[in-house]
Amino acid sequence: MPELPEVEVVRQGLSPQILGQKIAAVLIREQRLRFPVTPELHHFILGQKILEISRRGKYLLFTLKKGTLIWHLGMSGSLRVLSKEKLPQKHDHVELRFGNGMILRFNDPRRFGCLLFTEEDPLRHRLLSHLGPEPLLQDFSANYLWQKSRKRKVALKVFIMDSKTVVGVGNIYAAEALFAAKLHPLMMAEKLSLEQCQLLVKVIKAILRRAIKQGGTTLKDFVNSDGKPGYFKQKLQVYGRGGQPCFSCQTELIEKKLAQRATVYCPTCQKNK
C-alpha cells in the first residue's frame, strides 16, 4: 500500500494526536508479522511517552525516552487513531493505548509490516543502516545519482527503486517519475548522463512532494490515520494505465514485468533506452 508519501501522510496525521502521550497499554493480537513482535514489548515501552515521530524511508520511528519503535507498514498495513474503543477488525494485529484514551491500531492483512523495538540508535539498526539518502533532502542530488549509477548495469526503474540508491521510491512513483523525466524504465542506469540525473532527481522530488500534499495515493484501500483516502490517484499518468493512450501523445502505453513488478511506460515519450 504505502510508498513514501503515504507513510509521510500517516506520520503527519499521527503526530498531533499522540505526540507527548504516555503509552498505557500494549496489545499484541498477532505477533507473526514480517518479524515476530516481541511478546515482552510492554516491558520496554510501557509508561514511556512518544517524544517524536519521524520517518526514515518508509520506516516510521517512534522516539521514546529510552529506545525507539521501528514501524513499517509493509504492502498492506495501516495505522489508525481511534478516540474511542471499537471492536477490533480482522487483521488488527497490534495496538497501543495512551494515557488520554487514544488508541493506535495497526491493521495489516498481508503481514509484511513489522514492529521492532531498539534501545540503540535506530539509524544504526540493521534494517536502516544501509539505506540511501532521503529523496526530499539535499543529499539526494544529481551529482550523487550520477556517481551512484556509474557501472550499474541494472534497469533504471530497478535502480531507483533500490533503497540503497534512494529510499521511498516504490512501484507507483518510479513509473510516474520516469514518465515525467521521459526516461525509459529499461535503460541501463550506467547510461544516465548528468543532465538526465538532474532532471530525474528534480521530478522525483516534485512528484513525491505533490503526492504528500494530495494526501498520498489511494489505489484501493490506503487511508491516513483519520481513515481518509488520498487523492493523488487522479494525477497518475502511467501507473495502472497499461494499454490505454498516453495523455501526452496518445500512443498506447506498454505494460510489462520488470523484476516481478508491473512496469508501465510510453514507448514514444520514453525513448532513450
Added chain:
DNA sequence: ATGCGGACCTGTTAGC
C-alpha cells in the same frame, strides 16, 4: 560487489 529470483502473506479480480 552486483544482479537476479524467491520468499514472506491475504484478499481481490480476471479468466476459464
Added chain:
DNA sequence: TGCTAACAGGTCCGCA
C-alpha cells in the same frame, strides 16, 4: 456461479 491462477502499494535474503 464456481474454481483457479495471477496479481497487488515492500524489501530482505541467498545464490551465482
